[in-house]
Amino acid sequence: MLSLLRRLWRVPRWRWSVLLVLLLGGCSAVALQQLDARFGTPSPHNREVSHDSFAGRQWESEVKPVIETRCVVCHGCYDAPCQLKMSSAAGIDRGMNPAPVYDGTRLLAANLTRMFEDADTTEKWRNMNFSPVLNERVDSPEANLEGSTLFRALSQKRKVPLPVTDEGLLPEDRFDLSLNRSQVCAPVERYDDFAEDHPDWGMPYALPQISDEEHRTLVNWLAQGSLMTGPIPLPKSLAPRLQKVEAFLNGDSLKQRLMTRYIYEHLFLTHLYFPGINGPDGRPIFFKLVRSSTPPGEPLQRISTRRPYDAPYTAYPGDARLTMPHDDAGRPRVYYRLWQERATILAKNHLPYSLSEARLERWKALFLTPQYAVDDLPDYDLKTASNPFLTFEAIPAESRYRFMLDEAQNTIMGFIKGPVCRGQVAVDVINDHFWVGFTDPDLFSRPEVERTLAREGKNLSLPAAQSSNALPISSWIKFEGKQTAYLEAKQALMTKAYADGNLRLDTRVMWDGSGWADGPGGEHNPNAALTIYRHFDNAAVMKGLVGSTPKTAWIIDYPMLERIHYLLVAGFDVYGNLGHQLITRLYMDFLRMEGESNFLALLPAGERQAVHDSWYRDVGSGLEGLLFKKPPQFDAPSGIVWTPEELSSPEQARLGLMTRMHQRLAPELEQGRSLSNVKNTFVRHELEALSAVRGFAASLMPEVTIIALDGGDGGSPQLFSVLRNSAHANITSLFDEAANRRPQEDSLDVLRGVAGDYPNAFWHLTPERLDGLAERVAALEDEDDYRALMADVGIRRTDPRFWEFSDSVLRANYADRPVESGLLDYNRLQNR
Known part of the structure; x- marks a missing residue:
């Protein structure tokens, strides 16, 4: 007994404080004046320590991994709840702000709150309405815990664990998982009222509590002053x-x-x-x-x-x-x-x-x-600086184009993964699955092309010329006129080139990847072919022509690629007003239709209109008919020699062209996503069967499901992604996408690896459990069927194994793609 007392006596005083607060559940009713009276008035602390200090090593090896894998998966981007970005030490220290970054209704552009840019000290963030989640009063264990919103949220979760229904779901009346849900950003002085109003909302929100060991790690770190390292x-x-x-x-x-x-x-x-x-x-x-x-x-x-x-x-x-x-x-x-x-x-x-x-x-x-x-x-000057065709007119167009083509996936990912992070405005303008090719950059080495681009520079201006506040209707009328004028000039240029024999309307007009490649492959570049999978508010870009043959394809030329970048990346302001976001969306319609028209120009002349109309079914004759009218078509005959079968219908012609596109780019196609690389014949067969599911059953699946396939040997699981391709009659609706949905035409693609940054569901399987899975998915008839499937194969967000499973997926993803991978976002995980 004496020995035990001696050991307890040597325990540091702050650890006693931690133990006491833990036993009390961290639920002290502390009002603002009581906090100030006990611990003084708040002011930001300097929390940075060196990497070789004891606190620095503890942060790097123990604390930071917990915060990354348990917190940053929801608190990492512009859409982090309450703008609490926990992906950096500076972001944690900055704290939270109730103003949403994503607001499609604001009339005036918002003030900027970008990490590492719009303020460089915590004091400045406080002046921008950010409140701390760490203690900023006197530095003592008691104050560091009682004065920390982060500690309160973690302790609240342990006091009120995640409620789960008999079906294994969250009660829908107690949790809102919608993207635009109302957020309550309670500072520590008002946290008790928040906890009383929302007892289930401890952190991690709507996910299982973290382990006892992880909780102790974070609490000890908070008690010691929340010390962190810099870069x-x-x-x-x-x-x-x-x-x-x-x-x-x-x-x-x-x-x-x-x-x-x-x-x-x-x-x-x-x-x-x-x-x-x-x-x-x-x-x-x-x-x-x-x-x-x-x-x-x-x-x-x-x-x-x-x-x-x-x-x-x-x-x-x-x-x-x-x-x-x-x-x-x-x-x-x-x-x-x-x-x-x-x-x-x-x-x-x-x-x-x-x-x-x-x-x-x-x-x-x-x-x-x-x-x-x-x-x-x-x-x-904004009007010229926002227009790359004017600003960089001196640089040869071919040089600019080849620069973007060298890493075309990166160029396109700019508008998929750029400042948007929640990209419905950017991505509801594109189909759910389509292929992308590029025109041969040699075409832009000709003097007549340079002269045309120089002459049409003003017609290629972009909405950002109006800054972040725009009037959408008048802007659309102006830009529609400019686009029409440019397309007429483009048509004239193409007509002359065709007549002179400098333009052939066959697949040789597409870039084959030749020119330069940094790495294995020498002069051939796998960026020549890309696939885009679009979901409701996000998307993924992959090298190669991935998945089943899609409905549409784009052929992108230099002016189109440059405008995509300056429209949706360099010129897009996520803090902009409603008008800026709306005119950006409307202008992207011009570019989508132009890319589609480039593809249509390679079809037999008699089939182009019918194929176009199949992409724009049920478009009304009113406003939508005006906004999305077919752009001028190049009417020269195709240079492709078509088979009788390909000429038998517009659909056969479209499929024939896509097959020829695949053949043209075959030497450059990235095959890493293909199920053909799965060595286990049974696994490959079952996943291919799942990928063949079509129709209403496919529509009941989430947009992105990640499968972790355990081999039973204790090693990392194999990862696969099941992507739902949502069919639409057309994609012309700005605000009512559901009206254009055609669930009976939905399809699935199964790809190797993680193919989506925002998973909606996780499945945990062994090879044996794949047997009959495709048939079960194909037989889905309603939500009850899907929930029964999830109960059998899924790892729901309520599952006690969730975090352990999440860690295994993360490790396998890093091993599979050490350069390209990163933490996934769990804000889209479904409650199904």
């Missing part, structure tokens, strides 16, 4: 690589400066990395290309503006044009620097881009070797 120290081997890249990007000639502005405006969202140089976790160390007022070699002073092409001096208060660095000609001098990523990598906004040894040589060959003159640098 990881960079390996010495990176220094010369960083210096080389920054030196290349900051050359003094006008040609170099124009090149780097172009590169920056296309890669500002990208996660750049150096192959072969990894961090302590074995994964690449990622950087972002940013603008700085200081040159390489000096501390980086980041310039943050609403858009990447805004004038750099607008990032500073007052007339900063007087204090910005300038060159000898009086032009603002901007430097381009590599800024180390501070946040956890999330799959939903991860755009990896290799800075290999060959990359700089490629950029040099594209932008510096060609002979062209840059007599002056373009300014930052």
Whole structure:
């Protein structure tokens, strides 16, 4: 007994405090004045410690992994509840704000609240209406716990565990899982009232509580003051690589400066990395290309503006044009620097881009070797800066196009994974599954093409020229006229090229991937063919022609690809008003129809209209008929020699063209997603049968289901994705997509690996349990059937095994795609 008392006496005092608060359940009724009276008035703390300190090692090895895998999966992006972004130490310290970033009804653009950009201290975030989730009063164990919203939320979950119905579901009257649900962002001073009103809403919200060990880890960390580290120290081997890249990007000639502005405006969202140089976790160390007022070699002073092409001096208060660095000609001098990523990598906004040894040589060959003159640098006036055809007119169009094609998946992922994170405005303009090819970049090396682009530059202007506040109807009328004028000029150019024999309407018009590839394959590039899977408010982009043959395909040319980027990436403002978001959506309709028209032009002339009409069934003759009228068609005959069967119907012609598209791009097709790579014949057969399910039964499936297939050997599971392709009569509806749904035409595709960043459901299976699964899915008739299936094979969000299962999926995904993968988002997990 004496020995026990001695050991207890040596326990640090703060641990007694932790134990006491845990025993009490953390439910002290503490009013604001009581907190102030006991622990003083709040003010932000400095919580950063070095990586080699005891607290730093504890944060990195024990605390941070728990926060990432249990918190960041819901609190990681613009749509993090209460803007609480826990994907970085700075985000946790910043805290929460009740104002939603996603608001499709606001009349005026909102103030910016981007991490690492719009405030650089916790004090500034407090002035922007962010309240802390960590204690900011006196630093003591009692205060650190009682004054922490995060501790209160964790303790509330243990006091009131997740309620589960007899069916294994959450009670629908006690939880709202809709994306636009009302959020209650209670600071610590009002947390008791929140807990009384919503006793079931402890954290993690609508998911099982974390383990006892994980809870103790977080509570101990909170009690000790919530100390965290900054960015990881960079390996010495990176220094010369960083210096080389920054030196290349900051050359003094006008040609170099124009090149780097172009590169920056296309890669500002990208996660750049150096192959072969990894961090302590074995994964690449990622950087972002940013603008700085200081040159390489000096501390980086980041310039943050609403858009990447805004004038750099607008990032500073007052007339900063007087204090910005300038060159000898009086032009603002901007430097381009590599800024180390501070946040956890999330799959939903991860755009990896290799800075290999060959990359700089490629950029040099594209932008510096060609002979062209840059007599002056373009300014930052919004009307011209938002239009790349005016700003970068001096750079050859072929060079610009090849730059984007080199990493076309990354280019397209910009509007899928860019600033949107909740992308219904961006993605309800596209079909659920379609293939993408690109026109041959050699076509844009011709002088007549350059002249046409220069002449049509103003007609290629984009909605962002009106900033983040726009009037949608008048804007649409203006841009519709510009688009029509441009298409007429394009038609005239194509007609002349066709007559001169410089344009052939066959599959050779498509880029075959030749030109440059950074890695195995040499001169052939797998970015030549892409597949897009769209879901209700998010999407995925994959290399190759993936899945079953889709209904539609796009052929994208340079002006279209450039406008997609400046419309939905560089020019899109997630904080913009209703008008800005609506006109962006309407303009994207122009681009979708243009890409479809490029594809239709390769069909037999007599079948083009019928195929187009099959994509736009039931479009009314009123407003929608006006908004989505068929664009002008190039009416020259196709150069493809068609078989009698292909000419027998519009559907056969469409399928024939898609088969020929597949044959044209076959050498470049990425096969990693294909079930043909599954070695187990039985598993492959059963998954292929599941992928063949069509009709109403398919419509009862979630949009994204991840299957973890255990081999029974204790190793990592094999991961597969079941994607539901939602059929539509047309995709012209701006606000009532459900009216155009055709569930009886839905289909499924099963792909290898994780093919969606927002899973709706998890299945946990063994190979034996695949037997008969496809037949069971095909027999689904109603919601009760689906719930019975989930009860048998699913890991619901209420399942006590949920977190253990989640960890196994995460590990397998990292092993499968070490560069491309990131944390998944659990905000779309269904309660079914």
